[in-house]
Amino acid sequence: MPLLGLAEQAWLSDVWLEQFLVMGVEQLALIQPLSLHNQLVIENILSEGQRYAKIKFQFFSDSSAALDWLTRSTTHLVESLEYEWQAALPPAQRIYRNAMRELWEVGH
Numbered sequence: 713m714p715l716l717g718l719a720e721q722a723w724l725s726d727v728w729l730e731q732f733l734v735m736g737v738e739q740l741a742l743i744q745p746l747s748l749h750n751q752l753v754i755e756n757i758l759s760e761g762q763r764y765a766k767i768k769f770q771f772f773s774d775s776s777a778a779l780d781w782l783t784r785s786t787t788h789l790v791e792s793l794e795y796e797w798q799a800a801l802p803p804a805q806r807i808y809r810n811a812m813r814e815l816w817e818v819g820h
Contacts, residue, residue, distance in 0.1 A: 713745055716753045724757050733765050740769040741778035 716724070740758070745751050751771060758769050772778040775797055783789045 713747065713750060715747055716750050721753055721757070724753070725760065729757055729761050733761055733767075736765075737767060739782055740767060741782050742769060742771050743775060743778060744771045744773055 742754065745754070755769075755771075758767060761767055770778075770781060772781065776794060779793050779797070783793065
């Protein structure tokens with residue numbers, strides 16, 4: 713993802729945040745962007761939103777950890793959501809994620 717410019721930051725603050733808060737989301741798990749700049753921008757916008765609604769948000773290195781946090785480690789639910797997540801990915805991205813997961817499992 714390219715760096716979030718001023719126009720994107722303004723849109724996130726002025727349009728997206730307002731619509732997001734109306735949804736009543738209580739927890740938000742985010743996968744860490746490659747850019748620290750983008751992560752800081754997103755953290756700042758979400759922190760701004762916390763003034764208006766109680767939102768717990770956290771960044772994670774992968775979707776499995778994010779799902780674990782969201783579901784409080786309910787194994788069946790995590791597996792179901794992970795399957796749904798993987799099925800929605802384009803094939804090339806699915807292959808990459810599966811390869812990375814296998815490498816991680818071998819290392820642990």
